[in-house]
Amino acid sequence: MKSKNIFKxxxxxxxxxxxxxxxxxxxPGPEDSFLNYTVPDVxxxxxxxxxxxxxxxxxxxxxxxxxxxxxxxxxxFYSNGFPSVGTSAAPILKPEIMDVHVANAATAKIDYFVFSxxxxxxxxxxxxxDSNTIVSFLNAxxxxxxxxxxxxNLNTGTLGISNTVTLESNxxxxxxxxxxxxxxxYWMTKSNYQKVNGKYLIIxxxxxxxxxxxxxxxxxxxxxxxxxxxxxxYIVGMQDKWSPPARFYYRFQNxxxxxxxxxxxxxxxxxxxxxxxxQFCDQNWAYWKTTVESWGQEFIPxxxxxxxxxxxxxxxxxxxxxxxxxxxxxKKFTDxxxxxxxxxGLIFVDSFNNYSVDSQIEPTExxxxxxxxxxxxxxxxx
Numbered sequence: 001m002k003s004k005n006i007f008k009x010x011x012x013x014x015x016x017x018x019x020x021x022x023x024x025x026x027x028p029g030p031e032d033s034f035l036n037y038t039v040p041d042v043x044x045x046x047x048x049x050x051x052x053x054x055x056x057x058x059x060x061x062x063x064x065x066x067x068x069x070x071x072x073x074x075x076x077f078y079s080n081g082f083p084s085v086g087t088s089a090a091p092i093l094k095p096e097i098m099d100v101h102v103a104n105a106a107t108a109k110i111d112y113f114v115f116s117x118x119x120x121x122x123x124x125x126x127x128x129x130d131s132n133t134i135v136s137f138l139n140a141x142x143x144x145x146x147x148x149x150x151x152x153n154l155n156t157g158t159l160g161i162s163n164t165v166t167l168e169s170n171x172x173x174x175x176x177x178x179x180x181x182x183x184x185x186y187w188m189t190k191s192n193y194q195k196v197n198g199k200y201l202i203i204x205x206x207x208x209x210x211x212x213x214x215x216x217x218x219x220x221x222x223x224x225x226x227x228x229x230x231x232x233x234y235i236v237g238m239q240d241k242w243s244p245p246a247r248f249y250y251r252f253q254n255x256x257x258x259x260x261x262x263x264x265x266x267x268x269x270x271x272x273x274x275x276x277x278x279q280f281c282d283q284n285w286a287y288w289k290t291t292v293e294s295w296g297q298e299f300i301p302x303x304x305x306x307x308x309x310x311x312x313x314x315x316x317x318x319x320x321x322x323x324x325x326x327x328x329x330x331k332k333f334t335d336x337x338x339x340x341x342x343x344x345g346l347i348f349v350d351s352f353n354n355y356s357v358d359s360q361i362e363p364t365e366x367x368x369x370x371x372x373x374x375x376x377x378x379x380x381x382x
Contacts (some may be wrong), residue, residue, distance in 0.1 A: 048379040081132025108372035112147030146192040151203035207237030235255035258298040265307030285340035301337035302348035308358035334378035
């Protein structure tokens, strides 16, 4: 009988303890979220190597509110790859605009511009326009003091590939792809072409779409082709925003030397990402860095000064980054970048002058040199 009472009272005591614990336990709230932290200020402890994407445009969208400090009368644009003013129907070449842009980059201590080029063998007319922008840069009086690199604008239509059609299925397209890089190696002969760890930097835009039977073999052949010409490549592959690195691992692992995510400022209508952008991006990039480095590659953070959907489409309902002249959003973005950069300290800035989404750091009449100054202070010790 005594043992039965002990058993009964034991259960009662256990029930009371569980009940008291349950009543006292606090329901989870926002403060319990793994995103409940503030990204700290991260002073530069070394000089990062900064590349800024340089854009060529044929007209200035009328919805753009920022007016560049250079280029008058009116915003500048490009005629056949050369900076111009006036109208697209009657362009007036103004090559000194590029001189000012190079000087702007020096103010920000940007190490090199990144120029996008289309296929020289399969899209030659557009390649000529792209090449003229590079020529305009090289002709600038002060360009010898600044580096430059090429981003290969991978176009699935031009290459005849899709998720179900590989590059090897068309021998002519495959040869054209290899010959593209042989043609692009001309720019690598220039003394100010950018190198990383002694290797020639080449970026492949939208590398996630490079569908091949064997990407490892494809990249090896590409490297061998250029090495025969005397150029040991450092290949950076771009993958689309807010995507896990392992999604296309078979197109990057044992293929590229580094990877980056493009357009993180484009939150694609996800309001959680918008309101907690520094934390979401910080978590995303921390995962990217861990994964990519486990593959023996480097992760390159790519920052933006803003992102405005309504410039391209006034009726777009996505929340845009409301650029402030003090650049607070951009400054915090640079802190996230420094927290997640790999050993070589490579940083991309997208962009120097992409007014179509308001991501530019180029000086304007409204904010002056503020974004150049933020870039310099963020990524250089001095």
